[in-house]
Amino acid sequence: VILGAEQWHNHVPPDWVPIITRDRERQRRQAVQGPLSDAYLSGMPSKRRKVVT
Amino acid sequence: ASMSLNKVHGVSRLIYKIENSIKNGNYYEAHQMYKTLYFRYLSQKKYVELLDLLFEGASLLLNHDQQASGVDLANLYIEVLVKSNALPNEEYIRKLSKLFSLISPGVPERDSFLSSAVRWSMNEEHKGGDPLLHQAVAQIYWKEKNYVMARRHFLRSYDGSGFGTMLVELQRSSGYIAEVDLFIAQVVLQCLCLENKKTAVITFQCYTTQHPCINMGPPYLLPLLNFIWFLLKAVDSGRLAAFTVLCEQYQLSIERDPSYTHYLDKIGQIFFGVPPPQVRPSGFLGNLFHSLMNGLEDCGSSDDEQGRSRDQSPHGSASTTVVDNDLD
Numbered sequence: 001v002i003l004g005a006e007q008w009h010n011h012v013p014p015d016w017v018p019i020i021t022r023d024r025e026r027q028r029r030q031a032v033q034g035p036l037s038d039a040y041l042s043g044m045p046s047k048r049r050k051v052v053t
Numbered sequence: 054a055s056m057s058l059n060k061v062h063g064v065s066r067l068i069y070k071i072e073n074s075i076k077n078g079n080y081y082e083a084h085q086m087y088k089t090l091y092f093r094y095l096s097q098k099k100y101v102e103l104l105d106l107l108f109e110g111a112s113l114l115l116n117h118d119q120q121a122s123g124v125d126l127a128n129l130y131i132e133v134l135v136k137s138n139a140l141p142n143e144e145y146i147r148k149l150s151k152l153f154s155l156i157s158p159g160v161p162e163r164d165s166f167l168s169s170a171v172r173w174s175m176n177e178e179h180k181g182g183d184p185l186l187h188q189a190v191a192q193i194y195w196k197e198k199n200y201v202m203a204r205r206h207f208l209r210s211y212d213g214s215g216f217g218t219m220l221v222e223l224q225r226s227s228g229y230i231a232e233v234d235l236f237i238a239q240v241v242l243q244c245l246c247l248e249n250k251k252t253a254v255i256t257f258q259c260y261t262t263q264h265p266c267i268n269m270g271p272p273y274l275l276p277l278l279n280f281i282w283f284l285l286k287a288v289d290s291g292r293l294a295a296f297t298v299l300c301e302q303y304q305l306s307i308e309r310d311p312s313y314t315h316y317l318d319k320i321g322q323i324f325f326g327v328p329p330p331q332v333r334p335s336g337f338l339g340n341l342f343h344s345l346m347n348g349l350e351d352c353g354s355s356d357d358e359q360g361r362s363r364d365q366s367p368h369g370s371a372s373t374t375v376v377d378n379d380l381d
Contacts, residue, residue, distance in 0.1 A: 008298045008301070008302065011292075011294035011295055011297070011298045012283075012294075012295050012298050012299075013295075016283060019272045019279055020279075020283075020298075020299075020302050020303075023276035023279055023280075023302070023303065023306075024276075024302055026276050027276050027303070027305040027306055028305070030276075030305065030306075031231075033231075033308075033309040033310075034229075034231065036229075036232065036235070036310070037227060037228050037229045037232060038227070039200070039223055039224070039226075039227035039228045040228055040229075040232050040235060040236060040239070042200070042201045043201075043204055043236075043239050043240070043243075044239075044312055045380040
């Protein structure tokens with residue numbers, strides 16, 4: 001990664017840049033989020049839950 | 054002097070009678086005598102003695118599984134705290150938590166007891182109620198394996214280490230493998246929305262170090278965990294530019310749960326000075342306009358709007374309303 005090669009590099013601490021760059025690639029390769037478990041959904045306030053399910 | 058001695062004697066005789074009634078299983082009688090003493094002390098404004106009496110009485114009845122009369126005295130305990138303008142302290146909170154733990158989970162009045170207690174403990178600094186009370190209640194729910202309610206109260210406590218440990222337990226027992234990062238992200242974002250940064254940080258630390266599926270970091274293998282880790286740092290610095298970069302670069306992770314965007318909007322407003330998305334007209338006419346618009350939206354009856362109007366009505370579940378408001 002060349003620091004400053006992209007605009008956003010200037011707005012975060014330099015040691016974040018390689019991590020964020022790597023994560024950007026990882027996210028692209030990540031599988032699409034499947035259905036969420038009941039245990040997870042029950043952590044949402046009731047209204048939010050309705051929007052998701 | 055003899056007069057007051059007589060009174061003291063009268064009270065101790067009554068307490069002796071109460072103890073006997075309970076020994077003999079005459080709970081109704083004991084309850085009635087407690088109420089007699091309650092009215093007497095109340096009229097004399099003997100609040101300290103009255104609180105002791107009600108705590109003793111409520112505990113005794115609840116320990117004998119006299120739920121209805123026990124809850125009645127427990128509610129009076131809160132009423133006296135309110136009437137005497139007692140401020141939250143460790144002793145009161147310990148006693149309220151004790152009473153709460155003695156009320157059976159199935160008893161319908163348990164919720165209203167809890168919301169009265171939380172309401173009593175609210176002040177300028179802790180608008181959602183005293184963190185110590187929330188911690189004690191969260192621990193009790195956790196023991197009962199009521200994770201939903203335990204979560205709600207941990208969010209407003211300062212017990213990040215208890216919260217983190219519970220979340221690991223919950224995630225491993227009932228969550229999907231692919232949700233390892235979502236469970237903690239959800240909690241950190243919600244904590245930040247409630248302006249409880251302290252608990253957000255500690256819960257994140259505990260969860261990521263204790264969860265067996267997260268064996269490295271920071272930085273972590275999972276992008277969402279790095280996002281949360283950076284976000285907590287950005288919140289410290291208050292730098293809007295960094296916050297914006299994070300939200301852009303981690304958009305794919307953020308989109309995994311549609312409510313994250315909503316939380317991040319709120320976090321932007323609280324910690325980074327972002328203005329609210331639409332500024333509503335204020336003042337009397339503004340409110341009138343707003344309520345008219347709400348009325349119109351209700352006719353359209355989208356699920357979300359129905360939910361909103363129901364939660365705002367005084368008939369909604371009291372405890373949910375007290376605790377959930379700021380997250381909706």
